[in-house]
Amino acid sequence: MTIQIHTFRRGAIYTWRKRLPAKLGGGVLQLSLRTSDPLIGRRIAAILGGESCGVIDAMVHQGLSKEDARRLLGAVIAREHQKIQNRRLAAAEAGHERSWQQAKSYDWAVGKALTLLAERGASACPLTDQDRDSMRDEGRTEAEIAAVQTVLEQEARTYAEDPRQGLNTRSLRLMREELKRQEFSPLELLHGRQIYYRGRGAALLDMSAEQAVTEQASDLAAELARAQVCSDPPVAIEAAARAEATPSAPSVATAPVARASLNTGAAHAVPCEQPAYDPQLTALVARLMDQKRRQGMSGGMILQMTRVFALFVEATGVEDVRALRQEHIAKFVDTLQLLPVHYGKSPKDRGKPLRVILENARGQPVGLSATTINRNLDYIGQLLIKGRSEGFRGLGDLDPNSLRQRKTKRDRDDRPPFTAEDVQAIFRHPVWHGFQSTGRWQQPGNMLTKDGFYWLPLIAALSGARRGEIAGLKAAEIGTVEGIPCMTLHINRNRGLKNLTSARVLPLHPELLELGLVDHAESRLAKGGRDADLFPDMRPKTLPSVEDAADDDEGGKFGDKINYRFNKLVDRQVTANRAKKTFHSFRHYVATQLGRLTDVPDQVRKDILGHAGSSITEERYTETSPLAAKLAALERLPRLPL
Template identity: 35%
Template sequence: MTIAAHVFRRGAVYTWRRRIPRTCRQSTKTAYIQVSLMTREPELARRLAGILHGESVHLFDLMRSDRLTPEETRKWLEHVVREEIARIERRKLVELESSNLGNRAESKLLDDLAAQCFRLLAEHGKSATFDPQTDQILAEKEYSPETLHRAQEMMDLYKRDFQSVSRHAKTCAIARDVLGDKEISALRYVELRQLFMKGKVIAIEAVAQAANQDVAPAVAATRDEIVRARGPAFDLFSPSTLPASSEAPTSPQSACKPETRPQAPGQVEIPYDPDPKEICKRLVKNKEKEVDSKGLNQLVQVVDVFTEITGLADIRELRQHHLSLYVETLAQLPKAYRKSPADRKKPLSEILAEAAKLPPEKKGMATNTINRNLTFIGMLLQKASSEGHDLDSRLDITALRKRRTRRQRDERNPFTRDEIQALFESPLWTGCQGPSRRRVPGNRIIPDGRYWVPLICALSGARREEIAGMTTSDIKNVEGTWCFDIRPNKNRCVKNLQSERLVPIHSQLIELGLLEHRSRKKNDLFPELRPKSKSTRFGDQLDHTFRMVLQDRIRDRDRKTFHSLRHYVSDVLKNDPTIKTEYKDDILGHAGKGTGARCYGGRTELKNLVRTIEKLPRIAALEPQVGKTGKR
């Protein structure tokens, strides 16, 4: 009785032998694989047999006759070459806007090193090394010791990447689109990977020689070379090393011995795609319950622009000059960058070319925006590092942050008390001619989101999206007091943990009919403000109307926006000596100053919050509407 399948004793030691399936016979002249297990111990022999059985299944899959045809080889090579050329050209266009010539020289050197790495990997597979003593082409380049060290780091990175699960999945998905394959066998994948490396070399050399307009000859030559040298491409795979044994084999006769090459130290397979956009998707998924939708949308947009500017498809290739280039490019973009639908589909190079003709005051992102974007990039890098990706230890985002030119609280100006009264004298609240003529005086009052949301914000200090995205269940009676229960709901998140709060409803809002409005709605409090696309948020539709009303009613509009309503509430409560700071913070959803305020004590009693909210002045122009909600 055998101790395991395909195992028998040959003399004093155990031997493993398995027949090669007929579908694999075209890759070898023998019908069997036979390996001496070099041990007399049954338990060790059984364990080795299990390892060999698994490796043989993998090997047979490689040996099947499902190979790339010459036409498929050409199509795949052309795809890889065109994509790589497009990536390099995008990066070069962006670099034209950079005043730092060192960045361009650095990129050119990295391209050259990458081409050499890909060439060596395509020729030698996993045993490739960046060593001028063993490669004539490298010897002729005369790289400095520091450059050779960087190149070897790049080589190690590419090796890990090409053996990763994420790279396999991405390559197979792209190949299915390009070649129309439903399934990619292991052998076809190895060929695709080798062609991928050769295609990268063709593209980089074509761009360097300014010959990228006609790469067909190089593609055809590489295809012919591959077809002529058609043979098993097993060198990039490394079967598990068999446990060492001090016993010598007895008459080791094997028709085909699998290579037992030890795995290089530190080469751990990471199951996460290193593409910055894929990392961003995973980060967004992790943050969905913690961060509001506005912040998540901004994160995605920032990463999209970052990859467009830098041309990076692998976070492990990120270097400090990429970050510097990113910040420099933000300073060259128009202030209205891609805010219009027509601009969203324009390539970055075209937008930069148009921006070059603009006056300085219309170019460059605000300091706060640049710093916010860098914070998002830092979150991306932190996520990549937590997943095990090797990042350059020299990366430094802090050095690129811009210094503020004014205090944060001065970024927007608050409305004054008189301006608030003047603002709500607009026909939008006192009577207009209809839904499309809200700024023209008339006798119609339309109590929808455009009417209620600014009014609620002026009498609560809440953020626009907090109110615009409310559902009917977010208005609650707590201990006999009607309140806004501001918490994450199906429509939107809240900015942070301290933003979750109960805010008593101002008496004037109740008298104007807010509770009656709630009773008429089934789910969303303001369904007409529901976003029309994934790129917009609850409340975005208010922007244009509010800006026009602001233009009509307020003379001094310097740095005054919808958010100035919140600043107005903060100013009123802060300057009232009868209101404690803790009450104001609980109304506005602020963490409070000092460890004591943040970490100790409970929430302010509801009766104190009611007294605080009633300190906000009533809107005089709306007093005639009090008690007339049924006539609307």
């Protein structure tokens, strides 16, 4: 909504914006007025409109001086001239048929592309129909015009980036060498880069036409004596805003003008105060993982995502985020479909190069599941979002979701739950009734050990909690809340949680109390204090971390130690439809059992399992279910045969 010229409402807040002249790249200078009051908005906008005219006029003349521009341009042309001569000499020595003519043709194509970039910025790509017609009128072939388009596509990506990064540092290095300075203003950097491209283009075009070029430096320098725009807030504009926000105008003082930002239409208008982030993919991954860690993501999830990103880099060979293209994501998906179906399950695979893993997979079942591929694409999407938030351009065109795989079966069938009969059969095992010895734990006997292997399946079957959540409990996290014995699942020194909704307090099922879980916790507290692990035998030899992942068979996460024995136990006890049932099937079992209780509210089930609400009302405006309601639901889970 417009309330006066250059002033618009975005949401509830008014914004002032003005298109810049072509000499400044044709971008848009935009400032938030930080007010929802139209009267205040009009008042500040009027001041900004008047002050901006003088400021923008000054911006046009704040680039390199004419003398510096002439000196820099002369150096660019001289260097490019020498490089052209060297290439021509090499082509002549090669002796290939028409090599000299081909070299001239290519020099013209590159020179034309660079000249267009210097004139139009990154928006020079792609060529317009008028451009193509003009080149045809010059007598250029379709192959030469296609070569111009190819060079434009390559160079425009560089031109759209910060002039201090990547290949753009070529112009910065030359400026430092020729102008004998180390520091340049943002406007000077943009101006210098434009001269660099214009000079190279002029040299190539004129050499391809067999004309001398060095005498043109002076004329071109005068023509190029104009500057580009920077997003630093003009002093006069800020001064106007400060003058308006004085004690004499208290209504405006509460709505200070924000610092200027540039929504640039010309890709070469680069914000000068934008933080310089390392463009290496590994550095971007590290920053994303630091962010996830601050948000409370579990160490296991961070480790999993980091391994996916490492695989992406190895599969595509891309190391710089600015070089990412859609075809790289497609190549990554192709690689996932060639990996062995059990890729990543064995610690021995982690140190092997990808090419070795792919070679060893020949003749074996290959192709990760649609669920795994789609999850990995979700991770790539999060990485792209992080890159865009840091200002890396071009990532908005990448679309991992377009490569998502169609599932061939329902999610509920991907990891089947234990049935009620399965659970009853599992807990008839000697582990919970007495076994012969440590080595003969599957045979009935008189030995009963209430260790982690004893407790983890019990708690999972009577709460629906995840294995890692249970295994990493501290003894102090078993206690009484509101008069109800509970376990508190929060991030602790042993492990994180899968997501924010995973943090919860769960009442203990009466059967767990009867079996002595609270007594076990009190015993551990008495021995080790409040930092004591509830199940010390579940502590891995190496705790999970991105830098130091465990490579032993016992794994690097709390709960990994029971994998082998638990699978053996299930093999013995569950004879019907055993395939793909794992420890996590307890969680699905509890969800299924609670889902069949029609009088239990859906929100109570979600709060027990740590699932997010299905709407913004549930997620933001609904409090967690009372402990009494959770206990009433959990008490209705089938009792175990103990």
